[in-house]
Amino acid sequence: MITFRNATTKDIDDIVALEHDCFPDPWSATSFKSSLDNPFCEVIVAETQEETTIIVAYAVMLHMYEQGEIAKVAVAPAYHRQGIATEIVNWLIKIANHEDVETIFLDVRESNEAARKLYERVGFVQYDTTEGFYKNPPEASVKMRYDIGEPQC
Helix, strand or coil: CEEEEECCHHHHHHHHHHHHHHCCCCCCHHHHHHHHHCCCEEEEEEEECCCCCCEEEEEEEEEECCEEEEEEEEECHHHCCCCHHHHHHHHHHHHHHHCCCCEEEEEEECCCHHHHHHHHHHCCEEEEEEEEEEECCEEEEEEEEEECCCCCC
16 A cells, blocks of 8 residues: 655655666755755655555655646656556645646656656646756756646635
8 A cells, every 4th residue: 555645854865765766867865855844845755554664756846836846756666557656746736736836847858758658647748848958868858837727626
């Protein structure tokens, strides 16, 4: 069983370990600590409730006024294709709606077809690309947006 909750500073080591498993250009523990300390930032974790509790996914979203930005979504490779990424993105959309965000933006690697399809299924649309956005390895970014519209209460 997977549950979702707000991350705490106690989760940083587990989040950083997962970050290193998922990304070639990982954020530091300091970056995640700054995100947790930022009142305009949400850090969500998904964890198993099996023999031991393990963080299997996390997401980071910044929001201010009517705009939000999903900065990170990561799911442990052993937990891919179980709907966890979809659930965590939907969770972020609900938070954004509650915070009166009107539009959520994100960047995704051009080669990350699985993530692009996931975001499209949730309702994001591509609106631009930025060549050379990613540095390690060099790659273009596909820019996507999600328009929340009227509050869903």
